[in-house]
Amino acid sequence: MIHARNLPFVTTLAIFVIAYGLCVLQFPNMLSTRVIGNLLTDNAFLGIAAVGMTFVILSGGIDLSVGSVIAFTSVFVAVMVGSFGVHPLTAFLAALVISTLFGCLMGAMIRYLLIPPFVVTLAGMFLARGAAYLVSTQSVPITHEFIDTMLGFYIRFPGGGRLTLLAMVMLVVFAVGIVVASRTRFGANVYAIGGNLQSAELMGVPVGATTIRIYALSGFLSGLAGIVYTLYTSSGYSLATVGVELDAIAAVVIGGTLLTGGVGLIAGTFVGILLQGLIQTYIVFDGTLSSWWTKIVIGILLFVFIVLQRTIIWYSDRRLAVRQLKEV
Amino acid sequence: MSGQHALLEARSIGKSFFGIPALDEVDFTLQAGEIHALLGENGAGKSTLIKILTGVYRRDRGTISLEGSEIYPDTVGEAQALGIGTVYQEVNLLENLTVAENLFLGRQPRRLGMIDRRAMRNRSKALLERYGLHIDVDALLSSYSVAIRQIIAIARAVDLSGKVLVLDEPTASLDANEVKGLFTVLRQLREDGVGIVIITHFLDQVYEIADRVTVLRNGRLVGSRAISELPRLDLISMMLGRELQHITRDHQAEPETIDDRGAPSIQFQNYGKKGSVAPFDLDIRPGEVVGIAGLLGSGRSETAFLLFGIDRADSGTATIDGEQVSITSPEAAIANRFGFCPEERKTDGIVGDLSVADNIALALQARRGWMRPISSSAKRELADSFIKSLDIRPADRERPIKFLSGGNQQKAILARWLATDPRLLILDEPTRGIDIGAHAEILKMIERLCSQGMSLVVISSELEELTAVAHRVIVLSDRRHVAELSGHQLTTDGIIRAIAGTGETEAA
The missing domain is CATH 3.40.50.300 (P-loop containing nucleotide triphosphate hydrolases)
Incomplete structure (x- = not known):
């Protein structure tokens, strides 16, 4: 059954299918598994970060530190492995611990100091970016045979496409994210807090612990996205991934999640990521269009979706009012 | 046990x-x-x-x-x-969330650590059926x-x-x-x-x-x-109480003098709003204090909202000095020289972080428009004159108003409206949360203002206070004006009987 408020998700899905169909009509090659494999790999780090962002936005918050945390993680991992000779797995683990704790700290500040998430994560954004510069201002290349093994691991599709390890990580993160959001008490609490913080608290939801976990989760996934980004570019660079948090927010909103919280699906974010990837792929195929067309199309899509969500809310409220009038 | x-x-x-x-x-x-x-x-x-x-x-x-x-x-x-x-x-x-999610938030039935949606749905259905509700719990x-x-x-x-x-x-x-x-x-x-x-x-x-x-x-x-x-009468007097003993108007002597003040200057006819207050007639003469009494939820504050244009009336007309006016917003009300001191002083009245002087100048500034700012020297003068005449303490116009006591905040809000020289001032619970001393001062101030020809509408749940200051009292019950009391009928017992709907005092 489709709830009225899941309509944006259904719409996004329909738009994606239609857009993909149109692309394929123009460039039949876009149907190839090669294109699909690349699309997934190219957007793996963004997708992982967007899952964390979805939880944050579902709870009615925002996390602006994502891009900076990705950059910090990538520089941190690259320097640890490249300059200090630490085993990649150890570096990954350390990076994940740091980014998760960082998220915890932001969540605690939001909850216990009652500072709006926008402000706390803005400070977090500067802090993480600054810390990345502190580690290294250079682009640090990374080579390690373990990493080569990881990059060499993929599943071949029929038709020559490759499902790389990076894409697999993203798909697993999405799958786990979907289950956590819809099938655990933590997930239910996230929706509850996003729906109405005060009601949730009066209904006995542990708001403090949940808020901290949400931002810790976003921190963890930003760290994971940073690791994937490092593998993807085989380097760490403190100037990289500026504004990625905004791409993630765009994917979340296009995927049908309400910016005010409480309504949305992790699966929607996945479609949002695919749609962004599709636009980029189309531009590459066309060859004459500039890359800023991506931004323009995403901007237009965002506008369309925000208006669509408003309209749906108005419509369902009015329908409810009419029904109540009839009951009287 | x-x-x-x-x-x-x-x-x-x-x-x-x-x-x-x-x-x-x-x-x-x-x-x-x-x-x-x-x-x-x-x-x-x-x-x-x-x-x-x-x-x-x-x-x-x-x-x-x-x-x-x-x-x-x-x-x-x-x-x-x-x-x-x-x-x-x-x-x-x-x-x-869905009905079932609401019912089981925080205590969802689980299987292998995952929420068991089927069990949750069945238990929700069973639970609600005990209350005679047969609804789709997944909606x-x-x-x-x-x-x-x-x-x-x-x-x-x-x-x-x-x-x-x-x-x-x-x-x-x-x-x-x-x-x-x-x-x-x-x-x-x-x-x-x-x-x-x-x-x-x-x-x-x-x-x-x-x-x-x-x-x-x-x-x-x-x-x-x-x-x-x-009995109902006893319950109502338990709720409204009778504590104020000082200042009581001699109502026996008064009705004539009020009528002598001439024709009503402000008239509301058949004024009302569906779901808020049933249509009522209200005439207010210059220099008259009209009290509004009723229990909580009877439509007291809603009447004030209508008079001041916060809620839009959907029936009736408002007339000032024989000319019909439309009061569709507080802005329009202020333009007609109305003033309103709301019940929730802290949230709707004061601007806590602004100084006493800024709070006093607010309504006057609003009426002048932002193009014509009040000069800071004029503002100082204005604030000082009211701090002196109303005895606002501490007498420090630069102090943020949130640090003043309730009574002094109320005086500052009164000053805000007095600065605009209103023809009608509506006071909703002017003495709530105010200590006894300031209480009496505010009541005296009400008397002084009406002796200067200003009309006042005073809403209060303190009946003694209403009978003390008002010339006439409108009684509300169930969002309807049920009675109007004046002269010798104007007593706390009369009001209580009118609220309970048992008295013969409805005629007015």
Whole structure:
């Protein structure tokens, strides 16, 4: 059954299918598994970060530190492995611990100091970016045979496409994210807090612990996205991934999640990521269009979706009012 | 075990906020299988008491025991676990979740760590069927009416807690049929031995459903009685009280002098708004104080909102000095030289962080428009003159107004409107939360203003205060103007009888 408020998700899905169909009509090659494999790999780090962002936005918050945390993680991992000779797995683990704790700290500040998430994560954004510069201002290349093994691991599709390890990580993160959001008490609490913080608290939801976990989760996934980004570019660079948090927010909103919280699906974010990837792929195929067309199309899509969500809310409220009038 | 003890017993409860007592030495006893109404006007301390019982606030003093053993609920969750469930008036459940999700939030049935949706759905259905509700539990809560949500909230609270059920204004937005349905549910719960506390301002409903009432006023216990031994008149006087003894107008001599003041300058005819206040006629003469009396929820403040254009009237006309005007917004009201001091001084009246001088200049500035700012020297002069004439203390115009006492804040808000030289000033509960000294000063000020020819509308739940200052009192009940009292009829007893609808005083 489709709830009225899941309509944006259904719409996004329909738009994606239609857009993909149109692309394929123009460039039949876009149907190839090669294109699909690349699309997934190219957007793996963004997708992982967007899952964390979805939880944050579902709870009615925002996390602006994502891009900076990705950059910090990538520089941190690259320097640890490249300059200090630490085993990649150890570096990954350390990076994940740091980014998760960082998220915890932001969540605690939001909850216990009652500072709006926008402000706390803005400070977090500067802090993480600054810390990345502190580690290294250079682009640090990374080579390690373990990493080569990881990059060499993929599943071949029929038709020559490759499902790389990076894409697999993203798909697993999405799958786990979907289950956590819809099938655990933590997930239910996230929706509850996003729906109405005060009601949730009066209904006995542990708001403090949940808020901290949400931002810790976003921190963890930003760290994971940073690791994937490092593998993807085989380097760490403190100037990289500026504004990625905004791409993630765009994917979340296009995927049908309400910016005010409480309504949305992790699966929607996945479609949002695919749609962004599709636009980029189309531009590459066309060859004459500039890359800023991506931004323009995403901007237009965002506008369309925000208006669509408003309209749906108005419509369902009015329908409810009419029904109540009839009951009287 | 629970035989000898009351189900829930609170003794000598005290609670202060920032040094201002909200509850003082309040006792409250609830028996199992009893519906107990908790009554009182705004600010009487009802919600503070409820919040202490349900773990939202921590008490400063006193004891609470449940079935004989003392409890210290620190959070809503703890109170719920102890057996005290609450259904709040507005902030209630989550519209963005399904019915089943709402019922089982925080205690979802799980299998292998995952929420078992099928079990949750079946249990929700079974739970609601006991309340006679057969609805789709997978639909969003927002797709159901307030009445159904209310029952769902009760089902959740009882299923979760099971001993004590607290209902805060459960019938405020229900129609008569829905109320009937709700009461059937409550009676059934009473049979099952649940202790129910209900806060409401509908006295009819109190007499229909409650076994016992406890009345609070100004944070103190007025009394607790069985409803069967409490005539309605006594209940109303318990709620409205009679404390003010000083300043009483000699109404016997007055009616003529008022009429001598000539034709009404401001007339509202057939003025009303659906769902807010039934159409009424109101004539206000220059220099006259019109009081508005009624219980909480009778339409007192709504009348003020209509007069000041905060709510738009959907019927009737307003006339000033024979000319028809349309008052569709506070801006329009101010342009017609109306002023309004709202009931919620802290949220709707003062701008806490601005200085006393800025607060006083606010309405005047608003009327001049932002193109013509008041110079800072003129503002200083204005503030100083009012600080002096109204005796606002401390006499420091630069101090942020939030640091002033309630009485002085109220004077500053009065000054704000006086600066605009209003023809009509509407005061909603002008003396609430104000100490006795400032109280008397404000009443004197009202007299002085009307002697200068200004008209006032004063809304108050303190009947002694109304009879003291008003020339005429309009009585409201059930969002209707039911009586107009003046002259020798204008007594506290007369008002109480008119509210109860038992007097012969309706003629006016």
